[in-house]
Amino acid sequence: MGSKKLNVRLPDEYFEMIDKIILQENDTSVKESRNKMGQTDIVKVALREYYTKRMGDSADEAYMTMVTSTLNNLIAPYFTTLIAAVQKLTNSNVKIDESVKLESLMNRMCFNLLFRSDDLTEDEGTLYRALRKHTPFDDVLERVAKEKGTYNSVTDEADESK
Secondary structure, three states, rough: OOOOOOOOOOOHHHHHHHHHHHHHHHHHHOOOOOOOOOOHHHHHHHHHHHHHOOOOOOOHHHHHHHHHHHHHHHHHHHHHHHHHHHHHHHHHHHHHHHHEEEEEHHHHHHHHHHOOOOOOOOOOHHHHHHHHOOOOOHHHHHHHHHOOOOOOOOHHHHHOOO
């Protein structure tokens, strides 16, 4: 859209009004985290509002443009914040899903090994203490789960033997 320059003479009281509006706009824009309006933007808004109130049939279109513009200015920062929060939440869920998957794989491998063992105790207290204790076995289990990615997945054993 093109633009033209307009030179207008106004009494000092109007410039004081504009200065007050600019000061208020600076404070409001910081609180609402949006771009602040300058003197030109303030005059544009004032003209648009006057036009909307005073012009007959074309007032509806001008009014809708003003409402749309105002809503966009108010809502845009919230949508930006909302999108960032959803992305952060999604990334967090992906990390949690990976962690749960690894934990599940570790548990399956651990019980698979335990139930294959011939000397598995049947004493509840001893079994409880054995399973609660952190051992090098736990570290190996976690490392293998990370490497495998899925339960009973086939690794490239042929490559490892070379």
